[in-house]
Amino acid sequence: MQIYRIDHVAQVTPDLDAQVALLEGLFGFRRVRSWNNPAEGTRGTRLEIPGSRGQAWEVVAPAGDGSALQTFLDDHGGRPGLHHVGAEVPDLEAVRAELEVRGVKPTDGTRGRWLEASLSPPEHGPGVLFRFRGPGSLDMCGDSADSVAESTTVDGPSLGIVALDHICQAFPDRDVLARWYHDLAGFVQVWRTADDEHPDMADLVLNIPGSSICWEVIMPRGEDSFIERFWDRNGAAAHHVTFEVDDWDAAMAACDHHDTPTFGENEGSTDGAAWKDTFIHPKHTGGVLVQLFWEERPGVWVRSDKVPPRWT
Structure with missing residues (x-):
């Protein structure tokens, strides 16, 4: 199984606007685009990390009825936190096959555009969640719908x-x-x-x-x-x-x-x-x-x- 690029780290929160403001202000991240996709149960914002060489930070929040993100928050007592690491692979089906051989059962993403799985040894319980996408698929967080570029001006010092x-x-x-x-x-x-x-x-x-x-x-x-x-x-x-x-x-x-x-x-x-x-x-x-x-x-x-x- 080959990972050729880590695309982003995703953080889930019940309050999207407040979290984005924190990341822009204290952390100095720059907003790249935002989306609202109730059909896929997610709102979100992608932010550029200074010096990140192509990796981004994404903040996602529940949208619409029956959102999987709301279920995730409920399962964690409503607490925000890290949700997944997004990675690009050359062959999504090869990833599926390799994971299944090792006893890891991946979950299909929306319309088969991505896979989701915990990469830790299954006998030790769930670990860090990864989302994988293959060539030609640019969406792992519902950002294919209503995605708009945004820029903001933030006053005050950041972490640098x-x-x-x-x-x-x-x-x-x-x-x-x-x-x-x-x-x-x-x-x-x-x-x-x-x-x-x-x-x-x-x-x-x-x-x-x-x-x-x-x-x-x-x-x-x-x-x-x-x-x-x-x-x-x-x-x-x-x-x-x-x-x-x-x-x-x-x-x-x-x-x-x-x-x-x-x-x-x-x-x-x-x-x-x-x-x-x-x-x-x-x-x-x-x-x-x-x-x-x-x-x-x-x-x-x-x-x-x-x-x-x-x-x-």
Whole structure:
């Protein structure tokens, strides 16, 4: 199964306008188009992420009667959050066949334009939802109807985001999930922490072929790990999304301007170059835990010289 491009990350919310305003203001995303499609049960807006190299952020909300998005919100207690990752593939039927061989049953999208499936090993329960589309199909979120280009002018400072760096998923065993993604879709392990580097977690990073976005897997270690608590509540879900910012002080000033607190700040120096990272709680982002990082020189925050072991 081949993924040749990650197209977007989609966030579901009951209040589309408020969420779009937050992403335009604090995050500095730029609205590209909006749509209202009650026939497919969705309203939405596509936003450009600065420096994203073709990846976008989409916000979707229920529209019309019997919307699947409303069912999703109801199943999650009405809470907004990350809904799916949109990916392009060269052969949609080949994706279906590969998933079914591995025990994953995909769901057909509207008029067969896309497939939807959780890509985690099925024996571990639902994980991060993916939507796949093939060549010649440009719509995965109902945006084929009433889609209009929009532009807005936003006052005030933004975070100064320069890239969507990675999506992070929680899982009990990082190597089990990394091998699954490698065998299923060719994800390549490029970085990992030593087993005992952190007292409560271990992680690794996978490159998604054809995409500038990476995939991080974090697993619990020790007693009372925060990842264990997250797993107990959410299973193999996305834990957070990470963005790089251009200027750390300017990003923190933007958070202050928008009354958005941060927590869990870390800082250090690698090979003489400084780095910093911090988090914004989901209640201030529309249901997604957001990590921000800054590095004085490329490649010092996540070291590329931590070579992963060969899998056998």
